[in-house]
Amino acid sequence: xxxxxxxxxxxxxxxxxxxxxxxxxxxxxHAVTHAALRDAGIKIEDIDGIVVxxxxxxxxxxxxxxxxxxxxxxxxxxxLATPSGSEHAFVLGALRVRSGLYRTQLVVxxxxxxxxxxEDVQRLSADPYYHRSxxxxxxxxxxxxxVALEAKVPGLREAAVTVTETNRRHGSQAHAEYAxxxxxxxxxEQGKMLRYPITxxxxxxxxxxxxxxxxxxxxxxxxxxxxxxxxxxxxxxATELPWLGDRDLSTLPSLAAAVExxxxxxxTDLNKPDFDLAxxxxxxxxxxxxxxxxxxxxxxxxxxxxxxxxxxxxxxxxPVNLSGGAICFNPLFCTGLMSINEVANxxxxxxxxxxxxxxxxxxxxxxSGGAMQYxxxxxxxxxxxxxxx
Numbered sequence: 542x543x544x545x546x547x548x549x550x551x552x553x554x555x556x557x558x559x560x561x562x563x564x565x566x567x568x569x570x571h572a573v574t575h576a577a578l579r580d581a582g583i584k585i586e587d588i589d590g591i592v593v594x595x596x597x598x599x600x601x602x603x604x605x606x607x608x609x610x611x612x613x614x615x616x617x618x619x620x621l622a623t624p625s626g627s628e629h630a631f632v633l634g635a636l637r638v639r640s641g642l643y644r645t646q647l648v649v650x651x652x653x654x655x656x657x658x659x660e661d662v663q664r665l666s667a668d669p670y671y672h673r674s675x676x677x678x679x680x681x682x683x684x685x686x687x688v689a690l691e692a693k694v695p696g697l698r699e700a701a702v703t704v705t706e707t708n709r710r711h712g713s714q715a716h717a718e719y720a721x722x723x724x725x726x727x728x729x730e731q732g733k734m735l736r737y738p739i740t741x742x743x744x745x746x747x748x749x750x751x752x753x754x755x756x757x758x759x760x761x762x763x764x765x766x767x768x769x770x771x772x773x774x775x776x777x778x779a780t781e782l783p784w785l786g787d788r789d790l791s792t793l794p795s796l797a798a799a800v801e802x803x804x805x806x807x808x809t810d811l812n813k814p815d816f817d818l819a820x821x822x823x824x825x826x827x828x829x830x831x832x833x834x835x836x837x838x839x840x841x842x843x844x845x846x847x848x849x850x851x852x853x854x855x856x857x858x859x860p861v862n863l864s865g866g867a868i869c870f871n872p873l874f875c876t877g878l879m880s881i882n883e884v885a886n887x888x889x890x891x892x893x894x895x896x897x898x899x900x901x902x903x904x905x906x907x908x909s910g911g912a913m914q915y916x917x918x919x920x921x922x923x924x925x926x927x928x929x930x
Contacts, residue, residue, distance in 0.1 A: 547925040548638045549762050549770040550885040552581025552755030557872070561749035566600070566653050569751045570612035574649060577753035580891075582768070588755070589643040590619040594630035594650035596874050598662045601655040613649050613753075627752070628778075628877030628907030628917040634756050635773055644761040651751040652872035659747055659873070679824070679873075680744070682785065682911035684736035687827040689790035691738060696845040697830065698738065702729050704826035705743050705868055707854050712865020714855075715895035739825055743868070750872035752882050759925055771888035774902070775809065775920040777802025785912055796835035796908075796916040803904075804837075807920040811837055816920075817900045818887060819859065820880040822908035823866040832906050833861060836918070855895075863887075863895045877907025881919050888921050 554576030558564040578585060591613055595605040602608060606622040609615070623629045627650035634646035656662050663678040691697045706729065729742035762768055779798035782788050804811050814837050821832035830848070833839050838859055839847045847853065853861040862868075864883045867876045884905040886892040902922040909915045 545927070546639050546641055547759035547772060547927060548635045548756055549759065549772045549925070550754055550889070550921070551757050551762060551768045551770055552577045552579075552583070553753065553882050553885055554580055555750060555752045555879065555882065557748065557750040557870070561654055564749070566608065566651070566655065567612045569653070569749070570609055570649065570651060573751040573753045574613045574647065577647070577755050581755040582765075583755070585614040587645060588614065588618065588647045589645045590637055591615050591621070591647045591649065592630045592634040592637070593620065593622050593648075594624070594627040594875070594878065595622065596624050598665070599656060599659065599874055600653055609649070609651075613647065619643075626877050626907060626909035626915055626917070627875040627879075628881060628909070628919075629915075631754065631878055631881050631919065632776055632778055632917060634754075635776060638756055638758050644758045646756045647753065648756060648878065649751065649753045650875035650878045652747070652749065652874040654747060654749045677911070679911070680736050680739065683825045683828070684739050685785060686790050686831075686912040687738050687825060690827050690831060693791040694841060694844065697827070700830060700845045700848040701743065701826040703848050704823075704829050704853075705729050708823060708826070708829070708862050708865050708868040711855060711863050711895065712869025715864045715893070716870060743826055744824065745868055745871040748870055748872045750870070750875060750879070752875050752878045754878070754882055754885065769889040769891060771885035771921045772923065772925040773919065774922045774924075774926050775803040775805070775807030776918070777804075777806070778915070778917040781910070781912075781914045783911075783914065788912070790912055793831060793835050793913060793916060795914070796832070796906075796918070799916045799918040800836060803918040803920050807922070807926065809920060814838065814904065816859070816902055816904050818863060818884070818897055819861045819904045819906070820864060820866070820883045821861060821906040822876065822880065822913065823862055823868050824871070824876070824908075826868065828908060828913060829862065829866065831913070832908070835916075836904060836906060860897060863892070863897065877909060877917060880907055881905040884919070884921050888923055
């Protein structure tokens with residue numbers, strides 16, 4: 542059996558215009574692509590293949606890869622697209638490098654605001670699958686998920702409010718340049734009830750952003766000295782049943798399966814993960830809470846107490862979402878890749894204002910689909926897997 546190829550993140554960028562109505566989709570993709578290439582110190586000619594993640598419905602166009610190809614350098618270059626989730630594009634890019642057929646991959650995802658009604662688009666997308674008399678959008682599934690969790694965990698409402706406050710504080714410190722919303726004072730409990738029990742203050746309005754990451758094989762990285770690298774130590778992904786009525790929404794078997802895959806591959810103890818921080822899905826604070834439990838960062842019985850004591854805050858023992866997450870800045874479709882990008886930047890020492898000192902190993906989690914139907918877990922570290930003890 543030949544040597545197993547290790548994959549590292551060597552470049553990344555996020556582009557989020559202050560005035561999205563003045564920035565075209567193509568301009569955003571071109572800007573983020575070249576920023577990520579500059580971060581890696583390479584040119585597009587050094588990229589063997591590209592994986593993009595976009596959603597036709599949210600983009601307001603058919604076959605959105607056709608519009609994206611030119612801006613990301615895909616003309617006359619190997620390029621694939623996945624519409625299921627931005628985190629899936631990262632996994633696909635990493636697997637392509639591991640295959641040995643490619644030495645480098647550019648992964649790009651985006652979430653524009655080119656449709657008039659995002660909720661209408663989501664309902665239309667769900668209609669062929671759910672056939673419900675009442676429309677079902679993402680926020681509705683998030684609310685059903687939250688109700689199921691509240692019924693199982695006493696005091697979870699208070700914990701959700703605390704998570705929201707903590708993430709908004711993190712976001713105001715981390716990304717004030719493109720996420721001004723966290724600086725605003727929001728009354729979380731008394732805000733408008735959007736879908737019970739989720740209030741307006743618990744979520745962030747859809748935002749326009751694009752994110753790009755450069756992946757490379759260990760031999761390619763070895764040929765270039767001094768590259769700041771975040772090594773992929775483990776990955777896992779799994780899917781829930783599509784019908785919400787067939788699921789116990791207070792549990793996430795798909796997250797457990799993804800965790801088991803990623804932790805086994807990375808040599809992480811399932812019962813005592815040795816992470817310095819985590820970035821997790823938080824379209825609502827309830828998502829963050831169930832992710833914290835699912836990743837093994839805290840048992841359900843201690844969850845509310847740990848939140849109240851500040852365990853997951855910036856100063857705590859296990860910081861979660863130092864970036865502020867989607868609660869602060871919510872480019873709907875690419876939040877999963879944003880989380881992976883944030884962890885990679887922490888490992889590479891390029892997280893900027895919210896850099897945590899001494900980060901050696903961390904975990905990123907992405908979720909998409911109705912009530913967190915799809916779950917992806919990526920463990921990143923300063924060392925490649927073959928060097929992990």
